[in-house]
Amino acid sequence: MNTKIQPISDSIVKEIINLEHVSILELDKEEIISLFKSNGILLFRGFDVNTDIFKEFTNLLSTDFINYYGGAFSRRVINGDETLLSVNDFKSEIKLHGEMYYQQNIPLMLWFFCANPPLEDGETTVCDGRQFFNEISSSTKELFRKKKLKFTVRMSQQDWQKKYQTDDLNKLEEMCQKNKTHLTVNDDQSIMLEYICPAIIPSRCGKYQVFINSLLPTKQLSPKILNFEDDSEISDEVVSELNEIAEKITTEISWQKGDILMIDNTRILHGRRSFADEQRDIYIRLCSPAFSF
Known part of the structure; x- marks a missing residue:
């Protein structure tokens, strides 16, 4: 990859940073899959990504996208696509959790996309469920x-x-x-x-x-x-x-525009810090990996 791979602080989150203005669609899929399997969470940063490119990129690595019928929160559908949802229905903190673990059928994998970062606060929180145990x-x-x-x-x-x-x-x-x-x-x-x-x-x-x-x-x-x-x-x-x-084992991800976060929903818990401004706009897709997992 024409990228730099580094952990965020000393956490499990591996950050893949674009160094040479490559397209995110040109990244080596097998290398992404290998990193994802070993870490359970990847952050792609510095790529030129809009909503359409986010969907195209996630389609390369995912299958069985689902809607959010029966979900705990109300989520706004983006551009008429029920597999692309906003997660800004309210602004308070959300504690660490696995996505949709109040039902049998969970999405095995999650994608988050920062369409617009908050002015401040509103960090996404993550931790490793193995370490938690x-x-x-x-x-x-x-x-x-x-x-x-x-x-x-x-x-x-x-x-x-x-x-x-x-x-x-x-x-x-x-x-x-x-x-x-x-x-x-x-x-x-x-x-x-x-x-x-x-x-x-x-x-x-x-x-x-x-x-x-x-x-x-x-x-x-x-x-x-x-x-x-x-x-x-x-x-x-x-x-x-x-x-x-x-709180002891949480990593905070401060969003930058165009960031993409890839999460193993069978291992990694996620949540959110509270925020106050109207600017924050984060999207989610719920799916399964299109590779052996």
Whole structure:
């Protein structure tokens, strides 16, 4: 590559910097894949990228792009493409998490694109779920081994129709079955969803344990919907321990215009610092890798 490859500070994030004004579309795909497999997260910086080039580049390395139906946040569709979404629906902090870990079918890979950086703040935060697991106390690890997480969400008819982009209960039931989510429909057509999942999963290679889930932002933003599967509460002490670990091992990415971030969603947790200005515009694509993973 006509590029410089370096870590951001001493973190796992590998930064690929354009040195000779090459097109991002001309980069060696096999080298990118090799770096991605070993690091789980790559930042491409200094390339001349717009929305169309971002889509073209991600199409070279990805497959099975998905929309965000049933997602936790409202996300604006960009240029009519439901696989290209803005992540600026609100400005508060979002704690570290794996994308869409409140359902069975997750995107294995994520792409972020900085269409416009914030004036200040709004950094994206990342950490390695393998390292996170290693930092957790033995008592908390044992707790998570014994008890899975349970998300319990209640929605009005209007809310679920908006979130799942359908008014057909049969289609909703089909989506829930695919995601191993238990659906209860009430007389007024409001619903209750229950989804149970582990907080810690084996890595894809089977050699490591990975702490990756949606626990921290759920406890931050909607604490009542998350307990253990036996309906016991996740204690404040456990949540505090996890937040302390998260801050200790977090890397912050301060966005520059045209930056592209490639993330392994089976290993790397991501989040966001709060921001105040209207300028920040970051897009996301959810997909699977178009290579053996």
